[in-house]
Amino acid sequence: MKFELVVNGNPVLIEGNPMDRLLDALRDKLDLMGTKEGCGEGECGACTVLMNGEPVLSCLLPLIQCEAAEIETVEGVATGEASAFLERFVSDGGVQCGACTPGIIVTAWALLRDNPHPTRQEVQAALAGNLCRCTGYEGIHRALGRGAADE
Amino acid sequence: MTLLGSSPPRPDGAAKVGGTLRFGDDLPKEGLWYGATLRSPNPHARIRGLRWNPERAPKGAVCIIADDLPGPNGVQLLDDEWPVLAEGIVRHVGEPVAVVAAATMLAARQALGAIEVDYEPLEPTLDLSAAANQESLYTLELRSGQVEQELERAHLLVEGTYHTGYQEHIYIECQVMSAWWEADDKLVVEGSMQCPYFVHRSLIHVFGLPAERSVVKATPMGGGFGGKEDFPSVIALHAALLAKACDHPVRIAYDRHEDIIGTTKRHPSVVTHRAGVDAEGRLQAMEIEVVLDGGAYRTLSPVVLSRAVLHAAGPYRCPNVHIRGRVLRTHTPPNGAFRGFGAPQVQFAMERQMDRIGRCLGLDPLEIRLRNVLEEGDKLPTGQVMDESCSARLCLEKAARETDFQERWQHLEAKRRAPIDGESMQGVGLSLYFHGAGFTGNGERVLQSVVEAALLEDGRIEVRTAAVEMGQGCDTVLPMMAAEASGLRPEDVVLAPPDTSRVPDSGPSVASRTSMVVGSEVAHVVTEIRDRILDWWSNSQESGAAHTVEDGVVRRGNGESWPFRELARRYCETEDPLVVSRQHEPPEWQVFDEETYQGVAYPTYAFGADVVEVVVDPDTLEVRPRKVTAVCEVGRVLHERLCVGQVEGGTLQALGWGLMEEVKLEAGHYLNDRLATYIIPTIKDSPEMEVHLLERPWKGGAFGAKGVGELPMDGGAPAAVSAVENATGIEIDTIPATPERLLALTSAHRQVPSGPQDPKRGRRPGG
Incomplete structure (x- = not known):
């Protein structure tokens, strides 16, 4: 499947599965390595990004929930x-x-x-x-x- | 103008806040395969059969078991007793039995299912009481004076047994290592590690490679705290074995769960004290037994025990001391290096014991310490005489003065005895501690650390050390020390990456030694390069020498001046390459007898005193540390902001260990094996901190700096627990002091004595 989102102000098209983690998409597909995995279960906050201006944990966020969202990573900030x-x-x-x-x-x-x-x-x-x-x-x-x- | 003590921004800061710094798992991945580990589900079992079924694994996947090793099956640390992969027998849950690699992480995990293991369970030894009757992993003994006679003669005998638990490092970046083989059978390993040459030695040991065909590159670390001292050698070997087998670069990146179950932790301890004191509370004799849980393998336990034994009597004067130390073997994951390295455990016990002695005599925590504090001219149990850099009293008095400790403690004692219903309980606690700087005993002499500097064509000086940046700030401080010594600017110095093909073995980034040992050598080699260039310049000039160098500018008596880098560039144009190397020699008076444990165990000691204020919820017994005042004497402050940061961060780790962090085991399995269940302090749990840095420079170099990395780990827990005792009256001899433990102690009526004790009776173990 393809997902359209805006990352750090740029529209991007990400190919992946609906349940792929946003964290992996950012790191592996967009080479935005600033977003880190510290625990993979939403406890440590190392993977925090902004989704429509609000902090979210990208290790808990499946791509399907990111469709049309504006994502801002540390590189964007x-x-x-x-x-x-x-x-x-x-x-x-x-x-x-x-x-x-x-x-x-x-x-x-x-x-x-x-x-x-x-x-x-x-x-x-x-x-x-x-x-x-x-x-x-x-x-x-x-x-x-x-x-x-x-x- | 002196640079030292100022706080220029750290050079790695911008990349870290911008998210552009590449850690080990952020490096490019083309052609990379992934490794995964099959772990023992049993604490102790014989491996009756081990079978890899490639037809059931994803295509191309490879598997390595102990039989496939090209050389000795041992991770080379102090010895090679720790298996790379279990061979015939497993000795702890989570022990690596086989490793696999495949083209994707998912395929690698699937491949684990293609391994069959037939275990025959054996009786495990799961705790220290069961291990006590078996052969120890390591023992030590230290004796001074006439302990038995003096204990007999003492006015009061005070006994206590103190327990500390595991602590997991929780560096935010989990263990990660990549390995690949290049032409001519050259092995390259790259990842997160504190000690590139430890990993280098392990690889050479197992693969039988000549030194130059094994290259180890340390990436910047997302935290280490000792957890990346011993374990990276294990994961590097696994990755290298897999890379050889599959002919691809292989990366092993642990997730948090695997990192917690698979890697070493702080040794749990049981420390038993018997102290004889005179009527004024002065220590006459102490008998101390230190027992550490080493887990299944020896790893670094002997040196952890050594530091524990050498710190067990605390920064106190006592003429007659007998300390026995043992590391016991249990069928639990091996324990290893963690910031403080044995010293936090024994100083927790010593500080609790001092509070107990004080209570037995009706003396407050400050008074009992003031009567026993170590001072210049006093002897440690090793016979080492404290020199003028001994600052225990300075720290103690400063901490007490800054916090009105004595008055507050007395006030809160009185308040506790007349509680007001529903009101939260408040307490204040004090600790005094010290930390031997650098390697223990003859460690530095054995290590023979080498540092190198080379002149670059652009006129900068490249400094080559194996020191690794893990947040502590060595990449900031080493150039500052070079600049301070040479008159150059920090930016005239560039650090070579810690890559064993490019830097000599300057030793591991551990033991609070980097600034003190590596830094002082860096200052020397950079100054020597400067001198060689100035000599060359003077000889090529008619007017001769008499140059001064300040802020990177060379000035001559007649008022002429040149940027140093300009002269250095010109030197490079006409002269041969300039490389200077230097081996670290500990001071000649640092002589330690490993047999008798007498002599100078550490060339100097850093000291500290903490005052912790807590609030305890009367219903839930939840402890909230409200404020910490930490007074640390570190010899010389090299970079104030970084030094304060070490104290603040170490102090919070100590509070976590003392109050909330708990690893529970059941049948050899960690129960708190995720961040959802292993709880470390968040920003909401952390108190306000006030740090006071004091300086009593030591005479051995490094501008007087003593090392600060581990010191703050020693003081937080005992001070916090002492404060809880002040608030609640619950007598606490075990950490972490969780609400559950406090409740259990309350139910067991473990209360502090209400007044001075009958001297003939004293206090017995277990209260």
Whole structure:
């Protein structure tokens, strides 16, 4: 079957089975390797992408549910207006090994787009589904605590 | 201007936040086949028959069993006792019995169904109590002074037995390895690993290849924490065997479930203490027994036990100490390296024991530690005399002062005794800890690490080490150290990829040693290249020497200046290639006797003190850590942001281990074998953290840096549990302190004593 969707602003046609995971389609068919598999069962959040602006877990999402959807991956977020935030995310210590980072960037950017100055509690609520084993989350709080804008 | 201590952005940061960094499973896949592993369902069984039925497998699929190995069936670590594939007998659930490869992952999994195994179950040894009567995997003993006599004479005898559980690494990137064979029988292996030369040695051992025909390339790691120290050798061997058999490149990429059931974990431990103290609470004698569950094979357990024994008495002064250590063999998956490497287990026990001694004498956790804290001039049980870089008291006092610890602890003790119905319980706890920097004993001397630097045509200096970036920041810090030493800029230094065909063996990325050992050698070789170029330049000039180099610019006394890279480029145009290498020599005073366990086990120690504040739900007994104040003395802070990040991340791992992470086994099977059931801290579980870095540089190099990677793993769990005790009055000697365990302890009436104990009686094991 063929599925039409928009990925990072570009219309794409993906050939696959209805139950193929969006995660595999992004990685294997579109070579978007930024989206990672950490657990394959929706627990870790490493595979998070935006679907019509909302964070979703691409390891749990079959292609059939993605028809006509707008998907944004970390590669898409990184080429947009998030650049100041991304720089801060690095300099504040939000990144160590980088394996959870794409999922966290995507989720965090979705939060900041809606809420440019989230509180610590709002950050916790938004990122509750993204595991990070390196940072202890404090670097992530530092980066998000300074908000979305280039300040 | 000094670079060290500043926080320039990490060079790998942009690729990581942009999703463009390629990890092991992100590399191109053309022509790639996939490997899968058949694992034992039995904890202990004889393999009566093992049959591969290719006609039942997808076309072209290949299978490898132990009989197919071209050389010894052993993973070469300290020895080669760990089988590459089970041979005749299986000793744990999940042990690899056969590996298969096919053109797709699905086909490889289908191929597993074409293997028949006939097992004859044998009696398994499943826990430490059953293993105690059998031969140990490894034993150690360390003795100083007259322990028996002093225990007899002591004012008070305090006993305790402390248990710690497994911990699974949960690096977010699972184990992954690809292998292929090139012309002339050359093997190339590429994947996620902390120790390229460990993998290299394993491949040579099994395939009998000359060193240069085995090439190992480490990709950036999506987390390691020790979990990619030992196990990558296993998966690399599997991939290489399959690649040979099917004549395709083969990748083995574990999914999370397989990663949890198939790879090593932190050793569970039981540590028993008998301490004699005087009336003021000063330690007179300690008898400590450390027992680790090694699982089915020895792997790295002997060195884990070594570090455990050497840290078992904690950062305290005690003239008479007897420590015995044993690793026992059980029919469970082998345990191995995990951040801290034995030290977190024994320091959990020591810190709990200090709290217990304090309670027996009516002293709070700060006071009992202040009376025993290790200071300059004091001796460790190994006889090593603490030098001026000993900072235990500094850390302890700073942590207590920053948090008003004593007052808060007393206040919460009083509050607990007069609870208000329905109000959440609060507690505050303290820990003091230390961590020996670098390899244990003569490890660095045996290792003979080599670092190389070479001048590139563009005038930059290529630094060649086997250090691997796993998030800890070596790719940031090594160029900074080179720049600090040489007056060049970090960007004048380029790191060669950790590929055994391109870099010498600078040792593994473990033991908090990379900055301290590899970094100090990097500083030397880069400085030597600089000097060689300056000498050449001076000789070609009439005015002679007297150059200064700062910020990548060479200046002469007469005011002339040139960019260093320009001079280096010119050097390359006319001179022979310039390569400098250097072998690491530990300080000559670092002498350790492996027989008696006396001498200098570590050239220096980093110290830390944590204060953890918790809130405990009175109905569910759920523990929420609210704030951690961590004071860490690391010798010299090389990159402040990265150093703080190590402390924050390590501390949360320690809290996870102490409060929530639990691997349960039933008949040798892990029950929590997925991320849905093995729970690690999320951002909602993690407390606010305040990190204070202190510096007492050590004299041996690396600008005084002592190593920080593992230190924070030692302090979080005992401080958190101490806080739970302060909040609830439940006496806790076992972690993780889950609500279920706290409830069981409550039901068993395990309460802390309400006041000082009768000196003649003391406290007995098991309370």
